[in-house]
Every structure is written in structure tokens, then in C-alpha cells.
Amino acid sequence: MIQHREPTPIGRVVATELKPATPHQFHFWTANETTIGIGAIVKVEGPRVGDQGPGRIVFGVVTDGFAYSDLATPLHDVVGAEGDPAKAAESPTVRQEIRLWTAAVLRQHPEEPLQPVPLGAVYVASDADVAQALRMDAYVAGAQPTGIPVGLYTAAGLEAPVYLDADFLLGPEAAHLNISGVSGLATKTSAVEFLLASIFQHFPAHKGRIAALCFNVKGPDLCFLDRPGPLDDADRRRYERLGLTPQPFARVRYYAPCKADGVNLNTLRTHPDLVGDVEPLVWGLAEVLDFAEVLLNRDDIDAKADAFIDFLSDRVLNKEFDDGFGGSHRVQSFADLDGLFRAIFDGLELSGRSDMWRTHHIATIRKVRNRLSNISTRCKGLVTDDGPSNDLPWGRFEDRTVYVVDVANVDPLGQDLVFARAVSKLREHLERRDLGVEAVVVFVDELNKYAPGDGPETYVRKMLLDISERGRYLGLVLFGAEQFRSQVHRRVVGNAGTTLFGRMDADELATPGYHVLSPAIKIKLATLPIGELMLRHPHFTQPIFVRFPRPAVLRGRDGVERFPPSADLPFEEAVVRQLVRLDRRIRPNQVKDLIAERRPDDVRRALAAVRRTRPDDALACFRRMLGVRVAPAAAPAREAVPPLNPISEEPY
Amino acid sequence: MAGSWVDAILAAGAVPASYVPDASAGRTDLEEFTGADLVEDAELRTRSVADARPLSPGAVGFLDGIEQWRVVGYGGVTPIVRGYVAAAVRRRGPDRRLRTGSELSRELAVTRLASLAAPVRRALETCGVDVVEFAAEDAGQPARAIQAARRELERARLALERALAERCLAGLGPDEWLVVDGVLSDSVALSAHPRAVGVIKSHGAQYFEGAELERALTLPAGHRTSVFEPRSRGARRAIYSWYLRFWPWEGNDLLYGLVRVEARAHPDTLARASALSAWLERERSPLSTPDARWDRLLYPIHDVETYLRSRAPRDLLSPPGSRLPRTGS
Numbered sequence: 001m002i003q004h005r006e007p008t009p010i011g012r013v014v015a016t017e018l019k020p021a022t023p024h025q026f027h028f029w030t031a032n033e034t035t036i037g038i039g040a041i042v043k044v045e046g047p048r049v050g051d052q053g054p055g056r057i058v059f060g061v062v063t064d065g066f067a068y069s070d071l072a073t074p075l076h077d078v079v080g081a082e083g084d085p086a087k088a089a090e091s092p093t094v095r096q097e098i099r100l101w102t103a104a105v106l107r108q109h110p111e112e113p114l115q116p117v118p119l120g121a122v123y124v125a126s127d128a129d130v131a132q133a134l135r136m137d138a139y140v141a142g143a144q145p146t147g148i149p150v151g152l153y154t155a156a157g158l159e160a161p162v163y164l165d166a167d168f169l170l171g172p173e174a175a176h177l178n179i180s181g182v183s184g185l186a187t188k189t190s191a192v193e194f195l196l197a198s199i200f201q202h203f204p205a206h207k208g209r210i211a212a213l214c215f216n217v218k219g220p221d222l223c224f225l226d227r228p229g230p231l232d233d234a235d236r237r238r239y240e241r242l243g244l245t246p247q248p249f250a251r252v253r254y255y256a257p258c259k260a261d262g263v264n265l266n267t268l269r270t271h272p273d274l275v276g277d278v279e280p281l282v283w284g285l286a287e288v289l290d291f292a293e294v295l296l297n298r299d300d301i302d303a304k305a306d307a308f309i310d311f312l313s314d315r316v317l318n319k320e321f322d323d324g325f326g327g328s329h330r331v332q333s334f335a336d337l338d339g340l341f342r343a344i345f346d347g348l349e350l351s352g353r354s355d356m357w358r359t360h361h362i363a364t365i366r367k368v369r370n371r372l373s374n375i376s377t378r379c380k381g382l383v384t385d386d387g388p389s390n391d392l393p394w395g396r397f398e399d400r401t402v403y404v405v406d407v408a409n410v411d412p413l414g415q416d417l418v419f420a421r422a423v424s425k426l427r428e429h430l431e432r433r434d435l436g437v438e439a440v441v442v443f444v445d446e447l448n449k450y451a452p453g454d455g456p457e458t459y460v461r462k463m464l465l466d467i468s469e470r471g472r473y474l475g476l477v478l479f480g481a482e483q484f485r486s487q488v489h490r491r492v493v494g495n496a497g498t499t500l501f502g503r504m505d506a507d508e509l510a511t512p513g514y515h516v517l518s519p520a521i522k523i524k525l526a527t528l529p530i531g532e533l534m535l536r537h538p539h540f541t542q543p544i545f546v547r548f549p550r551p552a553v554l555r556g557r558d559g560v561e562r563f564p565p566s567a568d569l570p571f572e573e574a575v576v577r578q579l580v581r582l583d584r585r586i587r588p589n590q591v592k593d594l595i596a597e598r599r600p601d602d603v604r605r606a607l608a609a610v611r612r613t614r615p616d617d618a619l620a621c622f623r624r625m626l627g628v629r630v631a632p633a634a635a636p637a638r639e640a641v642p643p644l645n646p647i648s649e650e651p652y
Numbered sequence: 653m654a655g656s657w658v659d660a661i662l663a664a665g666a667v668p669a670s671y672v673p674d675a676s677a678g679r680t681d682l683e684e685f686t687g688a689d690l691v692e693d694a695e696l697r698t699r700s701v702a703d704a705r706p707l708s709p710g711a712v713g714f715l716d717g718i719e720q721w722r723v724v725g726y727g728g729v730t731p732i733v734r735g736y737v738a739a740a741v742r743r744r745g746p747d748r749r750l751r752t753g754s755e756l757s758r759e760l761a762v763t764r765l766a767s768l769a770a771p772v773r774r775a776l777e778t779c780g781v782d783v784v785e786f787a788a789e790d791a792g793q794p795a796r797a798i799q800a801a802r803r804e805l806e807r808a809r810l811a812l813e814r815a816l817a818e819r820c821l822a823g824l825g826p827d828e829w830l831v832v833d834g835v836l837s838d839s840v841a842l843s844a845h846p847r848a849v850g851v852i853k854s855h856g857a858q859y860f861e862g863a864e865l866e867r868a869l870t871l872p873a874g875h876r877t878s879v880f881e882p883r884s885r886g887a888r889r890a891i892y893s894w895y896l897r898f899w900p901w902e903g904n905d906l907l908y909g910l911v912r913v914e915a916r917a918h919p920d921t922l923a924r925a926s927a928l929s930a931w932l933e934r935e936r937s938p939l940s941t942p943d944a945r946w947d948r949l950l951y952p953i954h955d956v957e958t959y960l961r962s963r964a965p966r967d968l969l970s971p972p973g974s975r976l977p978r979t980g981s
Binding site: 070071072073076077079080081087088090091092093094095096 | 744747748749750934935936937938939941942951952955958
């Protein structure tokens with residue numbers, strides 16, 4: 001807590017013809033031993049004007065610092081020390097020095113008329129001053145406060161909480177958050193974890209319910225959000241100062257595709273104590289075909305392929321379909337579709353008719369077949385050739401719940417598919433207001449990869465652009481992270497109302513996007529310690545440095561040490577484990593006897609069916625399903641996902 | 653205060669003026685042969701201070717003063733000068749940083765009251781400013797009057813410095829010295845104090861002739877002369893003195909880097925003249941540039957001047973623009 005103390009000036013504004021005070025910038029000097037530094041917030045009190053009460057008050061943030069002595073030229077120091085640096089330090093008198101600081105104006109009071117900063121005394125900003133300087137007084141207090149703690153501003157031995165405005169972080173006024181920083185410091189992930197916890201604890205009740213969907217794209221980063229992590233006293237004090245309870249997320253739902261064997265989960269959260277919480281993410285043909293565009297690269301995008309995929313979706317999928325060669329097909333899985341393709345090729349070959357089938361050229365059919373079979377091969381485990389799917393709980397999202405989709409070990413094509421489908425489904429449900437929550441934060445790391453500033457136009461990039469530009473109206477909020485902000489599509493980063501910067505690479509700081517920052521700010525950014533961030537927010541007229549406590553969850557690296565992933569289980573054991581998770585009464589030997597000499601595909605299908613139906617007697621259901629061919633769930637009638645606009649430079 | 657009395661005399665009929673004469677030449681030394689008695693050697697010798705162990709006092713006060721002035725009006729042809737004199741002691745402790753110990757300042761009007769018209773005179777007498785008058789014989793020709801005013805101001809500054817020095821001596825710690833920019837012999841207290849030393853940069857007074865003069869003025873760098881006692885002149889008290897060269901003069905000027913040191917007329921001074929000299933030689937670093945007198949000006953004294961000038965009234969400085977008549981109205 002900042003103690004009340006008699007304000008003692010720590011500096012004084014100075015202005016010369018060459019360095020004048022302006023309405024946006026001023027200079028002040030302090031004692032050499034001052035505690036303030038780059039990023040400190042200060043208050044200037046102008047002299048009283050007659051009996052009109054206190055003078056103008058200006059808040060500013062220190063953006064640059066200078067030190068110099070009265071030495072006329074360096075040569076004079078050499079002469080004075082007779083060329084011996086050791087003697088220079090022995091001079092009986094220390095030269096007069098100055099600590100001169102440049103500060104950018106955050107706020108003036110009164111705000112009109114806007115005038116140059118008065119040549120007044122400079123004070124360290126108190127808690128209340130920081131709130132005023134950052135205009136937080138408008139949204140932290142009041143009948144319906146919307147402040148979300150983001151960290152502590154620390155300077156000159158003082159700490160003050162800094163809040164983001166939920167209306168500008170999560171919509172509808174502005175939305176989205178972007179965080180940049182070098183890899184390997186765990187700052188970006190930690191910051192997002194901390195901020196999500198803060199949002200869950202402080203999201204205003206009048207704004208409804210909120211959930212988060214996090215894509216784990218590398219390592220075990222987000223695999224232990226429900227486990228408490230170590231905190232030290234400083235962290236706990238910061239939590240208390242921010243009005244937050246340091247605790248792991250109470251409700252986390254994990255989803256991960258299976259491995260190629262269809263029974264072991266493709267995630268690092270496979271420790272026996274934890275794997276029970278992980279739901280398999282398995283999609284079938286219907287789920288994939290909706291987003292077939294994701295699978296097509298730039299060269300593939302043509303009207304013919306599009307038309308054929310549309311044809312398959314509209315006329316073939318889940319319908320009785322006559323192939324024109326006497327065969328009838330009901331396509332519900334990749335296996336069924338491949339059967340249809342084979343029938344078409346055989347039919348055309350045997351009939352010798354032509355290269356056209358129902359106005360589609362055989363080359364187009366082969367290309368589409370190739371792409372679709374490619375995904376079922378490359379993403380085996382996520383995409384099932386046959387059998388039912390297992391998806392996120394669309395329509396049943398719960399308040400203050402984190403949904404983690406672990407795609408870290410999935411083929412990039414599969415990752416694209418997961419992003420595209422999950423986000424499109426979110427959009428679809430949020431538009432219909434039937435997701436279960438009013439707002440969803442989508443956390444995507446590695447934006448350099450998924451929304452690059454250059455390179456081919458991809459469906460994922462279009463989708464991220466779409467969220468960036470229109471998501472705030474829906475409650476679909478993108479939290480994106482990347483190493484090099486300059487290499488992310490400028491409209492993705494430009495639409496982020498709130499921006500965080502961790503430690504930055506010097507080369508990145510040399511790019512044009514950072515020219516607005518002073519050299520001192522850049523140096524500070526290049527050397528930021530873990531746990532400190534530079535923050536831009538619509539209410540703050542200048543970037544602010546904040547410290548945040550370690551998230552109260554187990555870090556990925558620590559998690560895999562404490563809960564080492566178990567080795568892949570043999571097929572039988574993996575099936576047993578999954579069934580036992582559904583029904584603890586099941587004895588392993590019962591399952592092993594049941595699946596002995598059964599085909600693995602049959603077992604997988606039966607297991608998926610049990611998982612989907614979640615019967616009271618899982619073993620009986622499993623036994624029953626083993627005997628029949630399990631059809632994929634009939635695809636529910638769904639509204640088509642509105643097409644995304646093609647990428648253009650025009651955002652409107 | 654300044655504005656009020658200047659406004660008052662202008663309102664009383666004085667013609668406004670704004671003229672800052674050339675900067676003060678600083679404290680003047682006597683410009684005559686006075687002679688000296690050697691107290692260290694039979695004849696004036698030069699001694700290296702390289703091997704002497706420098707005195708290293710725990711704390712040192714450095715005293716200097718400034719004067720600034722401006723002709724603010726004329727009563728007939730008699731100038732009315734607004735003057736400002738100030739002195740300060742900046743103290744250096746173990747952290748080697750200089751901090752202000754004490755300071756005095758005074759604002760005064762310098763003129764010849766009898767030469768002014770009655771309303772102007774009355775305005776000056778009643779507005780509360782200290783009025784110092786120059787002699788009646790200087791009141792005629794303005795150029796002479798201005799020089800007389802400058803001398804009065806210098807006297808006022810010296811008096812202020814003396815008063816401050818004597819006040820400072822009273823509070824001087826047992827291991828604390830006072831270094832004065834100028835002579836000690838003007839003050840009884842200063843000239844008798846065991847830990848006061850004066851450093852004189854101007855060399856108007858001549859104490860030797862012939863070979864001894866040449867030896868004194870061609871002193872090599874890092875050397876001092878024998879200690880001598882200047883012969884008494886007027887009110888000046890007995891003092892011991894010697895020359896000390898900070899920087900080689902060859903290639904520059906005979907007086908380049910040459911100072912004269914004054915200390916108490918006492919056998920102890922004789923015993924530690926070399927230690928004192930070695931200490932003062934150390935004080936040449938850091939250089940007091942960009943002051944033109946840096947070769948003789950100790951940095952702490954330069955610092956006192958800088959401090960005093962930063963606190964002096966800004967309207968006494970020369971205006972940066974030209975003195976061409978103002979156009980328009």
C-alpha cells in the first residue's frame with residue numbers, strides 16, 4: 001500500500017529555447033541520486049495563478065534521461081587527468097552533474113485549454129495520481145466498474161495497480177490483445193495466463209459470462225492450468241495489491257487429438273493422475289468438409305475444386321447417393337467417401353465415356369480426393385477415417401472456464417484445420433447467442449506463423465483478420481502472441497486495442513513500427529526482466545511499464561517434471577484406461593477379453609461411440625457396440641458458416 | 653524589490669536606461685611595487701612540490717563572490733546603477749561533492765544623491781534600497797562616474813565576502829579548511845586563521861625585482877617559490893605568501909597557470925607550504941573550463957561562481973539582442 005506522505009518535489013521542470021516545454025512533452029531535472037527512471041510516472045504542479053486555486057497539473061511518463069557534467073569537451077578531462085584515467089577518479093572534487101529527464105504528457109488538468117507544461121515542481125505520482133494520469137478513474141470506480149487488473153506500475157519505491165477497461169479489452173468499444181516478446185522467457189504465456197485469471201475474477205457481472213479457448217501450439221505451455229504453481233512472497237503481495245486471489249483456474253477442459261493409434265492421446269498431459277481430464281478431439285468427414293478450404297493451398301484454389309467440394313457437401317454427404325454407374329452410396333466417413341471416389345474412377349474407366357463425371361473433370365476429382373485423403377493420413381488421430389467424432393461442447397460453454405485445445409504435436413495442416421473450425425464454430429454460435437457464454441477469449445500463440453504479414457493467403461489468416469476486425473461486436477476476442485510483431489499482418493496487430501510488449505529483440509526494435517519509442521524506452525524493452533511488460537491501452541496516451549506476478553498455475557516446464565507424461569500404452573491398455581475413466585467399476589481383464597482378436601478399427605469405433613453416448617453401463621455399451629458397425633452421428637442441420645471476405649488492404 | 657525602486661525613480665523623473673558595462677575585471681591587486689621579505693630562504697628559490705605529501709583535509713569550504721550591475725537610469729548625467737553582490741561558501745566533504753554552506757547577497761543602488769533632482773533623490777531615499785554614493789568628484793563625467801560605481805560595488809562585494817568568510821571561520825571544524833578566492837590580508841580573522849588559505853590569480857602587485865622576479869615568474873610547473881612576506885601596505889595584515897605554477901607556461905604566457913598563495917604568517921605555514929602547494933596543485937583537476945581563466949581558477953571556486961550566477965537576478969545580465977533602438981511603439 002502506498003503510504004500517505006507529505007509530497008516532496010523530486011525535480012523541477014526546465015525549459016530552454018532548444019528544449020522547450022510543450023503540451024505533449026517536458027523536461028525536468030532531479031537530484032543525481034533520484035529513484036525515478038525510464039517509465040516512471042510523475043506529476044507537475046504549476047504555480048498558482050492569483051486566487052484561482054491550484055495551478056495546472058500535468059501527469060507525464062519519463063521517456064528519456066540524460067546525464068552530463070559541466071565538462072566542456074572530453075579533451076579537458078584528459079588534460080585534467082594528465083592522460084591517466086586513474087587520476088581522473090582521484091580528482092578532489094566531483095564535477096557538477098545533471099540528471100535531466102524527458103517526459104511525455106499523459107494528462108493535463110484542466111484539459112482545456114491545452115497548454116505547454118508549466119515550469120513547476122515535479123513529484124512522484126501516488127496511487128491516486130496514477131489512476132488519474134491513466135484515466136482509470138473513469139472506469140475503475142462508479143456503479144458499474146469495468147477495471148481488469150493487469151499489473152503493478154512500480155517506480156521510485158511506489159507501486160500502484162494498473163487496470164484495463166473491460167469495455168476496451170473485451171469489447172464492445174475496442175477489443176483484442178496482442179503481446180510480443182522474444183521466445184524462451186515464458187513472459188508471453190505467463191502474461192496471458194495471469195490476465196485470463198484476472199479477467200475471470202474481475203469480469204463485470206453486468207457484462208455476462210465469459211470463457212476462454214486456448215490453443216496450445218507448443219510444448220506443455222498450457223497443459224497444467226488447473227494445477228497450482230509456486231509463488232513467492234513478492235508474488236503473493238502483488239496479487240493482494242491487485243485485489244486478486246492467487247489460485248489456478250477452477251474449471252479447465254482439455255481437448256487433444258489422439259495419436260495415430262486412435263487410442264493414446266497426442267498431448268503431454270498424459271500423466272496417469274491428469275490424463276483422465278483430457279477429452280479426445282476427433283473429427284469426421286462432415287467436420288472436415290465444412291472447412292475443406294483450409295486444406296487447399298494457393299495453387300489449389302480454383303472454382304472447379306470449390307464447386308466439387310460444395311457438391312460433395314450438398315449432394316453427397318449423409319445422403320443416399322447414386323454414383324451413376326449403378327452404385328448407391330451413403331457417405332458418412334472418409335472411408336465411405338473413398339469408396340465413392342473409387343467407384344467413380346472405376347466407372348469412368350470401365351465405361352470409357354469421358355474424363356467428366358457430373359460436370360466435374362476427373363483431374364479435379366482426383367485433386368480433391370488427394371487433399372482429403374491427405375488430411376486423414378497426416379492428421380490421423382484428429383481426423384477419423386470412420387466412426388463418430390468428439391468435439392468441443394458447442395452450445396454448452398461454461399462461465400469462467402478455460403477450454404484448452406492441445407494441438408502442439410499435430411501436423412501444421414491439422415492445426416490450421418483445428419483453428420479454422422473451432423473459431424468458425426465460436427463465431428457461428430456467438431452470432432446466434434447460443435454458445436453458453438456472452439464472450440470468448442481466443443488465445444493464439446505464434447501469430448507470426450498463423451497471421452504473417454506476407455506470404456500466401458490462407459484460410460487461417462483470413463479467419464484471424466475476421467476476428468480482429470469484427471469479433472468485438474460478437475464477443476469474440478483475440479489474444480494473440482508472437483515473437484516479431486513487425487512480421488504479423490498489420491491489421492491483426494493494428495486492431496488489437498491493447499498491446500503488451502515483453503523483452504524485445506534489438507533487430508525487431510529497429511523496425512519502423514517502433515520509431516515512435518525513444519531510444520531509452522527501446523533499451524528498456526530490450527532488457528526487460530521476466531514479469532515486466534510495456535503496456536498500451538486506449539485510455540493510456542503513452543506506453544506504461546507494469547509488473548505482474550507469476551501466474552498461480554503450474555508452468556508447462558515444471559508441469560512435465562512434476563507430472564511426467566506416461567509412455568504410450570499398448571492398444572489394449574489404452575482402451576482399458578479410457579473405459580475405466582468412463583466407468584470405474586470396469587475391470588481391465590473384462591475389456592481385454594472383449595477386445596481380444598477384434599480388429600483395432602472396430603474397437604476404436606466402439607470406444608468412440610461409448611465416449612460419445614456416455615452410458616451408465618459403459619462396459620455393456622462397449623460390448624454392444626463392438627458387435628455392430630458404428631455410424632457417425634448424423635450431422636445436425638447447421639447454418640452455413642458465412643464466407644470470409646477475401647483479404648484486401650481495405651478493412652471496411 | 654528591484655522592480656519597485658527602479659520603477660519609483662523612473663516615476664520620479666529619472667530617465668530610463670539599460671546598459672550593462674563590460675564585466676567586472678574581478679578583484680584588483682595592487683599595481684605597484686611593494687616589496688617582500690623572504691622568510692624561507694636567503695634568496696628566492698624554486699622548490700618542486702612533486703615529492704611533497706599533499707595536505708588532505710577532511711572538509712574544505714571554498715569562498716568566492718560575484719558582482720553584477722546595470723545602469724538603470726540617469727538623473728541628468730548622473731548614472732543610477734543597480735548593483736547586486738553575492739558571496740557563498742561551497743563545502744566539500746568526504747563524498748567530494750560541493751554543497752552550499754552559507755551565502756549572502758545584497759542589492760544596492762549606486763549613484764551620487766546630491767547630483768539627482770529632488771524627486772528622484774526622494775524616491776531613492778524612501779524606497780528602502782541600500783544606496784551607496786560615489787565621491788562628488790566622480791559625479792561629473794558619466795564614464796568616470798560609472799567606473800566609480802564599479803569600485804563601490806567591488807568594495808561592497810569584498811565586504812560581503814569578508815563578512816561571510818569571518819562567519820564561516822567561526823564554524824570551521826578542526827579538520828576543515830577555507831580556501832578564499834583572493835587575498836587574506838584584508839581581514840584580521842582570515843589572515844590569522846591557521847586553516848585559511850587565499851589563492852590569487854591576478855598578479856598586479858610586484859614583490860620582487862631583477863633575477864628574483866624572473867625566477868618567480870618563470871617558475872616551472874609543479875614548483876613553488878620560497879615563502880615570503882609581502883611588505884605591509886595600508887590596512888593589510890602580515891601574511892605569508894608564495895607563487896605556485898599549475899601548468900607549464902612555455903608556449904603560453906608568463907602568467908599562465910601561475911597563482912599566488914596566501915596563508916597565516918606563522919612558522920606552521922612555513923613548515924607546510926609544500927604540502928599546501930601539493931594539495932592546491934591537485935585541485936587543478938577537474939579543469940574549470942570553459943572559464944577563460946581555467947589555468948589558474950580552481951574548479952571549486954569556479955563552481956561557487958557558477959552557483960552564485962545561477963541565483964543572481966536574471967535582469968542584470970546583458971540582453972542577448974543588439975542595442976539598436978527599438979522600432980515601433
